[in-house]
Amino acid sequence: MLPAGDRPLLVVKDLACWFDISAPLLNRVLEGRSRLLLKAVDGVSFSVDRSRTLSIVGESGCGKSTIARLLVGLNRPTSGSIVFGEGAQGALRIQMIFQDPYASLNPRWRVSDIIAEPIRTLKLRLDAASTQKRVDELLLLVGLSPADGRKFPHEFSGGQRQRISIARALATEAEFLVCDEPTSALDVSVQAQILNLMRELQSEFGLTYVFISHNLSVVRHMSDRVAVMYLGRLVEEADAETLFANPRHPYTRLLLETIPDVEAPNRQRQPLGGEVPSPIDPPPGCTFHPRCPLARDKCRAERPELRETADGARVACFALDWADALAGRPVEAVPGT
Amino acid sequence: MTYHDPSASVFAPPPSTDRAVLEVRDVRVEFPTRRGTLVATDGVSFDIAPGEILGMVGESGAGKSLTGMAIIGLLDPPGRLAAGEIRLEGTRIDDLPPRKRQLIRGRKIGAIFQDPLTSLHPLFTVGAQLTETICFHLGVSAKEGRMRALTLLKEVGIPAADERVDHYPHQFSGGMRQRVVIALALAANPCLVVADEPTTALDVSIQAQITALLKRLCREHGTAVLLVTHDMGVIAETADRVAVMYAGRIVEIGPVLDIIRNPRHPYTRGLMRSIPGLRQRAERLSQIEGAMPRLHAMPDGCAFHPRCPDAGPRCGIARPDLAPVSGATTSAACWLHQGGVSHAAGR
Numbered sequence: 142m143l144p145a146g147d148r149p150l151l152v153v154k155d156l157a158c159w160f161d162i163s164a165p166l167l168n169r170v171l172e173g174r175s176r177l178l179l180k181a182v183d184g185v186s187f188s189v190d191r192s193r194t195l196s197i198v199g200e201s202g203c204g205k206s207t208i209a210r211l212l213v214g215l216n217r218p219t220s221g222s223i224v225f226g227e228g229a230q231g232a233l234r235i236q237m238i239f240q241d242p243y244a245s246l247n248p249r250w251r252v253s254d255i256i257a258e259p260i261r262t263l264k265l266r267l268d269a270a271s272t273q274k275r276v277d278e279l280l281l282l283v284g285l286s287p288a289d290g291r292k293f294p295h296e297f298s299g300g301q302r303q304r305i306s307i308a309r310a311l312a313t314e315a316e317f318l319v320c321d322e323p324t325s326a327l328d329v330s331v332q333a334q335i336l337n338l339m340r341e342l343q344s345e346f347g348l349t350y351v352f353i354s355h356n357l358s359v360v361r362h363m364s365d366r367v368a369v370m371y372l373g374r375l376v377e378e379a380d381a382e383t384l385f386a387n388p389r390h391p392y393t394r395l396l397l398e399t400i401p402d403v404e405a406p407n408r409q410r411q412p413l414g415g416e417v418p419s420p421i422d423p424p425p426g427c428t429f430h431p432r433c434p435l436a437r438d439k440c441r442a443e444r445p446e447l448r449e450t451a452d453g454a455r456v457a458c459f460a461l462d463w464a465d466a467l468a469g470r471p472v473e474a475v476p477g478t
Numbered sequence: 479m480t481y482h483d484p485s486a487s488v489f490a491p492p493p494s495t496d497r498a499v500l501e502v503r504d505v506r507v508e509f510p511t512r513r514g515t516l517v518a519t520d521g522v523s524f525d526i527a528p529g530e531i532l533g534m535v536g537e538s539g540a541g542k543s544l545t546g547m548a549i550i551g552l553l554d555p556p557g558r559l560a561a562g563e564i565r566l567e568g569t570r571i572d573d574l575p576p577r578k579r580q581l582i583r584g585r586k587i588g589a590i591f592q593d594p595l596t597s598l599h600p601l602f603t604v605g606a607q608l609t610e611t612i613c614f615h616l617g618v619s620a621k622e623g624r625m626r627a628l629t630l631l632k633e634v635g636i637p638a639a640d641e642r643v644d645h646y647p648h649q650f651s652g653g654m655r656q657r658v659v660i661a662l663a664l665a666a667n668p669c670l671v672v673a674d675e676p677t678t679a680l681d682v683s684i685q686a687q688i689t690a691l692l693k694r695l696c697r698e699h700g701t702a703v704l705l706v707t708h709d710m711g712v713i714a715e716t717a718d719r720v721a722v723m724y725a726g727r728i729v730e731i732g733p734v735l736d737i738i739r740n741p742r743h744p745y746t747r748g749l750m751r752s753i754p755g756l757r758q759r760a761e762r763l764s765q766i767e768g769a770m771p772r773l774h775a776m777p778d779g780c781a782f783h784p785r786c787p788d789a790g791p792r793c794g795i796a797r798p799d800l801a802p803v804s805g806a807t808t809s810a811a812c813w814l815h816q817g818g819v820s821h822a823a824g825r
Contacts, residue, residue, distance in 0.1 A: 333753075337763055400711065401712045403711050
């Protein structure tokens with residue numbers, strides 16, 4: 142892997158994305174209802190170093206996919222900033238790889254046209270012959286053959302289609318890829334192929350990834366740094382090794398505790414009760430407090446901010462100060478849950 | 479069995495027998511098409527004992543869901559059961575007319591599917607759906623049916639069940655909906671539950687709750703479960719035995735711990751190694767090259783041999799049958815364990 146640059150490639154500051162889901166104006170007036178805001182992403186800050194992978198994990202509705210869409214410009218932030226560092230030759234190109242390889246490729250185009258489209262649009266190659274040559278190179282790069290360019294997407298399996306998506310993203314000479322659950326729709330043996338390909342491409346071209354997933358074992362395999370989200374906010378961010386060895390936030394511990402583990406079969410898990418509350422009406426204070434085994438009165442009233450710890454992690458939890466509460470006790474040992 | 483004592487638990491434990499609840503023998507599912515018959519599964523045989531959870535794992539297209547559907551009797555036409563037998567509590571059920579099959583479905587065999595929203599009727603309250611199922615299968619009065627529905631909802635852990643019983647499916651979250659579906663599957667106290675990817679549509683923290691619930695209920699009521707999933711983690715945690723399917727056949731079957739710690743079939747070995755570990759980070763995942771063959775282009779011999787690192791000349795010619803591995807508790811369909819892969823060693 143290439144050494145990371147001094148400057149982060151991407152700096153996100155206080156990013157927020159709120160959706161107005163109020164009833165129509167007339168209904169609001171007649172029924173006396175107020176405006177309703179869904180805070181999909183609220184006050185999120187992080188940075189990503191060049192040639193590194195930041196993973197964002199969380200359950201459905203936590204805002205991780207919204208962040209992906211904000212990064213590539215498919216949604217506009219309500220407030221906050223997204224700054225890509227300079228140092229790139231010309232424009233820095235960001236591409237996205239989507240979850241569903243069946244829906245993200247145009248079924249009526251041949252694969253070579255799908256991959257050539259960004260080359261043509263961005264005028265990266267000026268004549269047809271060199272465009273074709275580039276497409277062939279890209280197909281080989283992702284483990285397909287140039288002859289596959291003549292085929293249509295439906296002739297490929299899910300894993301091969303995801304390879305085509307990657308080739309299309311690389312056609313722009315992108316340095317920064319936002320991958321939104323790129324392997325969730327794939328079988329494990331195919332998932333391993335795609336993850337290996339992504340790692341190889343990263344070390345060969347120094348790509349930077351923002352990797353979005355709910356699968357923690359995949360995240361562990363891919364990431365240098367991991368951010369855990371809950372209801373639109375970051376609750377913990379740390380180096381992958383630190384996070385998996387020493388999770389601080391009770392939610393991170395819950396997530397780690399609940400993954401079915403092939404290495405510990407028939408383990409008696411203590412499934413923590415409760416579900417993710419609706420993001421439309423989040424609980425006051427720390428949004429995790431209704432499910433949290435450590436919650437105290439302070440958590441119900443105030444919202445904890447992210448604070449840096451000694452080993453470079455950032456955690457949003459009051460319990461960090463309560464020596465008795467987090468003294469290395471696993472989550473399930475806390476009584477009354 | 480009598481169902482008229484309201485104080486008794488909804489679930490009377492079934493009489494214990496040594497006999498397997500479900501016996502599946504050489505089941506073959508075919509799809510006739512214009513370009514010839516596609517054989518989706520072939521020679522699938524297994525048993526499930528009372529109270530046992532058999533996991534069935536494999537990649538998409540391996541035939542695991544079709545096997546489940548064949549047992550429930552809900553194969554989509556033109557798919558059909560072309561050969562083999564399915565016996566439930568000793569009685570053959572695969573050749574019953576649709577009408578009789580319907581009486582078994584829900585009464586003797588419960589089903590849980592992946593998406594809890596589409597398995598519930600959106601226009602009826604969950605109470606009405608549960609009551610209907612209970613009254614239809616157990617022939618009790620509507621009043622008693624509703625009371626049992628309430629007991630069931632409490633048993634699957636729906637908070638404030640008295641109130642929730644009159645809610646519609648869309649008013650429940652995904653995890654709660656799946657609990658309702660489990661209640662529905664268990665409503666008539668079936669002897670077998672077929673659960674097809676029951677946790678795939680749920681978040682991880684909810685997944686854990688649902689697998690724990692399923693496991694507990696089946697232990698308590700002695701219900702046999704066929705758990706179909708692609709997630710080896712869920713299998714590891716829930717199942718007693720596991721059957722690994724590849725290209726329409728069971729390639730390995732045995733106790734879950736043995737299969738996970740010491741897989742014998744090269745496909746199972748590859749599958750286990752390609753799962754990213756939670757304990758340590760590997761630079762590179764081991765991967766199985768290639769992809770599963772399509773149904774219309776099945777290779778001769780063992781279907782896995784084009785991808786198999788240990789394949790020999792014999793593997794491309796003759797297909798190995800599932801046979802016990804000597805010195806192990808598992809059975810595998812592989813020449814490696816049946817006299818070697820070189821042709822000379824065969825026959």
